[in-house]
Amino acid sequence: MSLAEADILRRAMGKKDLVAMKEQKAKFIDGADAKGISKKIAGEIFISIDKFANYGFNKSHAVAYSYIAYQTAYLKAHYPSEFLAANLTNEFENTDKVSNFLEDCRRLEIEVLPPDVNNASVNFDVMDDRIRFGMIAIKNVGKNAVEVIIKARKKLERNFTSIFDFCINVDTRLVNKRTLEGLVTAGAFDSVDANRAPLYDAIEKALEFGGKMQHSVFSNGDSLFGGMEDLEITEPELQDIKPWSEKERLGKEREAVGFYISGHPLHKFDVEYNSFTNFHIGKDKNINEEDVVKVCGVITGVRKKIDKSGKNMAFFTIDDFSGSCECIMFSKIFANDGGYVEEEESVLVVGKLESSGDAVKIHVNKLMPMDKAREQLTKSINISINKDVVSPEKISLLKQIFEKNKGNTPVFLSLGKNGFHGSLYSLKDYRVKVSEELIKEVTSLFGDGSLRINS
Incomplete structure (x- = not known):
């Protein structure tokens, strides 16, 4: 091969271009044959080249990667809180990676504390093996604003007692309206008042009140904070406003940060997620565009449009515990399932994958809310019990649960021991209705x- 032809082969290897590699194989073998090398040996050499093209490193590169992999595995095994906190700080702008790290925290039972103005932290820090949320990850809350909050709290030598007390004592040129909106919706004032709705409503009033109090102190010749405690301050009352629903609260958190903090809408559907899903957005890398995938997730970023034929269609993002991807619902599917395409709705999406560079899209064939998916798709349930840790008395409580949740779904029971699954028994005398209540009772018991x- 000439140098130019060799470079074409090199590029085909680098890009993992299977079509180009096939073309180059014939040229390589013919060229080797012309140089007196048998076609059999040339073919064996090319097979080695082809394997290397699929996934290969030179030795020094492989050793360096192995060394780093060992170091990170050691840190995650022995210092999991610190390891995940460092990764969250490093990747806070990548919502897919943050979602993965937060799910790791949940699986490892590492508590992630919400942001807190009374324990403010710029980055994700570790406190008693728990991770304190880094405020820099909140939209419109920069490093300077967080440092102002930390400085004011330190100077006060006490906690902020209200949103009005907070606005009196911080520099509202740096902690402005948009900063406060981000802090409230992300839950940073929950230690002051857990009802975020009236706090959000009071933001402008609190900033105005804080500005007036600071101006009053300046007028009296004091510094910004000095002498404030000597004043008798009567704070305005918060409005009596109904608390946000869990769905609304989590949705606003996601808007403020890019991901959920105090929970995830899918957690209430953990059983359905683990039972129905065959594709995890941020984890599954082997993509076959012919495969039909089932994805459980939360709908965000809905855009409804009119197609060329004048019919409704929709684009939206689906978020699961591992990442997110765009979904396309054409008019034919929208006519049947479009009514379920709502922000923050937990749904099951059935469709085909389309590879788009490093990302994937899902062409939706079917969409339904999670409770409807549970109702329509359930054929039977399996209950797995480890006899080593569950007493016979506890197992006997199943009868009461079945009696309370009578229905048409068959029940199978797996009794394991010593880490093994054991035999599977069909409970022919019982049929149940697989409801949220049944799932909650069984999982809380076992x-x-x-x-x-x-x-």
Whole structure:
């Protein structure tokens, strides 16, 4: 091969271009044959080249990667809180990676504390093996604003007692309206007042009140904070406003940060997620565009449009525990399932994948809310019990649960021991209705992962 032809082969290897590699194989073998090398040997050499093209490193590169992999594995195994806190700080702008790290925290039972104006932290820090949320990750809350909050709290030598007290004592040129909106919706004032709705409503009033109090102190010749405690301050009253629903609260958190903090709408559907899903957005890398995938997730970023034929269609993002991807619902599907395409709705999406560079899209064939998916797809349920840790008395409580949740779904029971699954028994005398109540009762009795839905 000439140098130019060799460079074409090099590029094909680098880009993992299977079509180009096939073309180059014939040229390589013919060229080797012309140089007196048998076609058999040339073919064996090219097979080695082809394997290397699929995924290969030179030795020094492989050793360096192995060394780093060992170091990070050691840190995650022995210092999991510190390891995940460092990764969250490093990747806070990448919402897919943050979602993965937060899910790791949940699986490892590492508590992630919400942002807190009374324990403010610029980055994600570790406190008693718990991770304190880094405020720099909140939109419109920069490093300077967080440092102002930390400085004011330190100077006061006490906690902020209200949003009005907070605005009196911080520099509102740096902690402005948009900063306060981000702090409230992200839950940073929950230690002051857990009802975020009236706090959000009072933001402008609090800033105005804080400005007036600071101006009053300046007028009396004091410094910004000095002498403030000598004043008798009567704070305005918060309005009596209904608290945000869980769905609304989590939705506003996601808007403020880019991901959920105090929970995830999908957690209430853990059993359905583990039972129905066959594709995890941020984890599954082997993509076959012919495969039909089932994804459980939360709808965000809805855009409804009119197609060329004058019919409704929709684009939206689906978020699961591992990442997010765009979904396209054409008019034919929208006519049947478009009514379920709502912000913050937990749904099951069935469709085909389309690879788009490093990302994937899903062409939706079917969409339904999670409770409807549970109702329509459930054929039977499996309950797994470890006899080593569960007493016979506890197992006997199943009868009461079945009696309270009578229905048409068959029940199978797996009794494991010494880490093995054991035999599977069909409980022919019982049929149940697989409801949220049944799932909650079984999992609270035998633990997460004890119930699985067969579809």
